[in-house]
Amino acid sequence: MHSTITLLPGDGIGPEVVGCATEVLAAIAQRFGHSFDFHEALIGGAAIDATGDPLPDATLRACRESDAILLGAVGGPKWSDPNASVRPEQGLLKLRRELGLYANLRPVTVHPQLAELAPVKSDRLVGVDLLVVRELTGGIYFGEKRREGDVAVDVCSYSVAEVERVVRLAARLAGARKGRLTQVDKANVLETSRLWRQVTTRVVETEFPELQLEHQLVDSMAMHLIAKPAAYDVIVTENLFGDILTDEAGLLAGSLGLLPSASLGDGGPGVYEPIHGSAPDIAGQDKANPIGTILSAAMLLRWSLKLDAEARAIEAAVTAVLDAGLRTPDIAGDGPSVGTRAMTTAVLAEI
Ligand code: IPM
Numbered sequence: 001m002h003s004t005i006t007l008l009p010g011d012g013i014g015p016e017v018v019g020c021a022t023e024v025l026a027a028i029a030q031r032f033g034h035s036f037d038f039h040e041a042l043i044g045g046a047a048i049d050a051t052g053d054p055l056p057d058a059t060l061r062a063c064r065e066s067d068a069i070l071l072g073a074v075g076g077p078k079w080s081d082p083n084a085s086v087r088p089e090q091g092l093l094k095l096r097r098e099l100g101l102y103a104n105l106r107p108v109t110v111h112p113q114l115a116e117l118a119p120v121k122s123d124r125l126v127g128v129d130l131l132v133v134r135e136l137t138g139g140i141y142f143g144e145k146r147r148e149g150d151v152a153v154d155v156c157s158y159s160v161a162e163v164e165r166v167v168r169l170a171a172r173l174a175g176a177r178k179g180r181l182t183q184v185d186k187a188n189v190l191e192t193s194r195l196w197r198q199v200t201t202r203v204v205e206t207e208f209p210e211l212q213l214e215h216q217l218v219d220s221m222a223m224h225l226i227a228k229p230a231a232y233d234v235i236v237t238e239n240l241f242g243d244i245l246t247d248e249a250g251l252l253a254g255s256l257g258l259l260p261s262a263s264l265g266d267g268g269p270g271v272y273e274p275i276h277g278s279a280p281d282i283a284g285q286d287k288a289n290p291i292g293t294i295l296s297a298a299m300l301l302r303w304s305l306k307l308d309a310e311a312r313a314i315e316a317a318v319t320a321v322l323d324a325g326l327r328t329p330d331i332a333g334d335g336p337s338v339g340t341r342a343m344t345t346a347v348l349a350e351i
């Protein structure tokens with residue numbers, strides 16, 4: 001198979017981890033007889049420095065013309081003035097919106113050897129296998145924003161159609177897993193949440209009657225995620241709640257550095273990125289964990305290129321190196337660690 005993949009390294013550790021995942025994709029192409037064309041483009045702070053725009057038109061065009069997009073991270077202290085009118089994060093948000101990537105899939109599993117790193121009792125982590133489906137192009141992130149003297153306003157709005165499409169996707173995924181869907185909102189306070197609850201109930205009852213549907217308020221869900229994470233299968237929620245809950249869920253895995261994500265729309269290329277940020281404090285020091293990005297590359301193969309065996313080959317390679325005890329500093333605890341490069345070399349050797 002021939003595919004075009006746009007690389008958006010971004011800022012901080014982004015270029016290092018995207019470089020590693022690209023090598024892994026190249027190794028997969030070689031082993032399975034595919035040809036992948038990689039094209040690099042600018043996003044985030046790097047794009048602001050070069051062009052003044054966090055998402056230059058040339059980047060958006062390259063993304064639209066490719067089969068899939070692999071992204072590192074955006075942001076850093078250099079561009080973090082909250083009063084600045086141009087910020088790296090705007091590039092990421094615009095990319096999601098322009099490509100119509102309304103569903104963000106964030107799977108969380110716990111490697112048994114890493115369970116002790118999580119700030120949660122290890123016995124509670126047995127059997128954790130969660131998939132958070134976060135709505136990604138609506139809600140308070142994209143509503144009207146304004147200042148009126150001493151008052152600041154951020155509008156949160158959702159339409160029936162916006163809720164339906166992401167709930168349908170989450171429900172389909174739940175059907176292919178353990179058949180349990182948990183919808184998270186704040187329906188005791190927010191009108192948008194009452195809409196989410198109503199629409200989710202209707203979609204599941206009429207189109208996915210075999211699913212077990214549960215509703216949770218976001219505050220109590222934040223607690224349950226730590227207290228009984230193994231009780232959940234697929235969690236679907238709005239943009240802001242999903243952002244918050246997935247950082248929390250990331251703790252269960254032992255490090256945010258391990259976790260991948262996929263952002264999908266209806267057709268068109270998806271964006272694949274680790275859920276961690278740009279970690280400017282360790283950028284360029286061979287300390288970053290490349291696994292979150294490498295596993296994002298596996299999701300890219302599975303979701304955008306429909307290469308499931310190839311995706312599984314990457315996931316198996318990552319499991320094997322973790323089984324063998326290789327640890328980047330974020331997952332080393334008090335033990336010895338290896339660098340970004342050595343971790344990647346080990347994954348490549350497995351492939
Ligand atoms: C994420 C990040 C982004 C978000 C930021 C960088 C805008 O936190 O992908 O989770 O809030 O969506």
Ligand code: MG
Pocket residue numbers: 243244247
């Ligand atoms: Mg976030």
